[in-house]
Amino acid sequence: MCRSITTIALLLSFLFLTALPLRAERTLTVGIYQNPPLVFFEDPERPEGLFIDILKEIAREENLKLTYRACRWKDCLELLKRGVIDIQTAIAYTPERARWALFTDEDVIVNWAIICKRHNLKISTFPDLEGKRVALLEGDVYLEPFLKTVSSFGITINPLYYRGYEELFEAITKGEADAALVNRLFESQKISSYPLVEPTPIVFSPVKIKFALSKRAGLKVKALLDRHLKRLKEDRDSPYY
Numbered sequence: 001m002c003r004s005i006t007t008i009a010l011l012l013s014f015l016f017l018t019a020l021p022l023r024a025e026r027t028l029t030v031g032i033y034q035n036p037p038l039v040f041f042e043d044p045e046r047p048e049g050l051f052i053d054i055l056k057e058i059a060r061e062e063n064l065k066l067t068y069r070a071c072r073w074k075d076c077l078e079l080l081k082r083g084v085i086d087i088q089t090a091i092a093y094t095p096e097r098a099r100w101a102l103f104t105d106e107d108v109i110v111n112w113a114i115i116c117k118r119h120n121l122k123i124s125t126f127p128d129l130e131g132k133r134v135a136l137l138e139g140d141v142y143l144e145p146f147l148k149t150v151s152s153f154g155i156t157i158n159p160l161y162y163r164g165y166e167e168l169f170e171a172i173t174k175g176e177a178d179a180a181l182v183n184r185l186f187e188s189q190k191i192s193s194y195p196l197v198e199p200t201p202i203v204f205s206p207v208k209i210k211f212a213l214s215k216r217a218g219l220k221v222k223a224l225l226d227r228h229l230k231r232l233k234e235d236r237d238s239p240y241y
Helices: 002-019 050-062 073-082 143-152 165-173 184-193 219-234
Strands: 026-032 064-070 087-092 101-103 109-118 133-137 158-162 179-183 197-214
Touching: 026 050, 026 073, 050 064, 050 087, 050 219, 073 087, 073 197, 087 101, 101 219, 109 165, 109 184, 133 143, 133 165, 143 197, 158 165, 165 179, 165 184, 165 197, 179 184, 184 197, 197 219
Parallel strands: 026 064, 026 087, 133 158, 133 179
Antiparallel strands: 087 197, 101 197, 109 179, 109 197
16 A cells, blocks of 8 residues: 555656756846847847847747846946846957956857048048047947057047947037947948948957856856857858858
8 A cells, every 4th residue: 555655656746747847947137238230129128139139049949038138338248247137248258358257159240340430521540530539439349459559659539438339420420529439330230321420441459249148147058158159150041140
């Protein structure tokens, strides 16, 4: 009798366990900001872009729930550092950032800086920026190399700091700035919407754009992202392409 009860108990336990999902759903908070075509949104609950397409595919495969935290770029960095954000989209790797965040080994894309200008100004080299009002993004990875290069030419600019890339083009359009420092993907995606803004031949500072994770999110999530990024990049029919 005891043996029969034990057998039934074991059977019920087995049925209960097999009825549970194979992987418990995990919620991850994703930092998003306006940087088309990599990540952008009208409704913060429904972001778009290459990084979002990749994350949605990984979430589907791994039973992850994604929630989104919209922020200005400099604020995104601070929230990632504090662990409020688990995953930050479209972020350039730097050794300084790697001290407080985990970066995927796999790159998503390579980007670089470009100077854009008001259409009626002659700016084609760094010395042409002498005395110009240059719109800059707070916390931008290109900021330090730009200022170092300006310094190395011995020229003086009037830096104007803003919190979003689109604000830089708006500053040129409104006559607040003569030029702006943006990334080449943003420029190629958005410049047609700003008829008074033109690209210049000034390009520099290529950087690898990746996902970054808070230390709280951990190495397991990093490994998961790397595994899927490698797979998606090898599959020409994947959302990566």
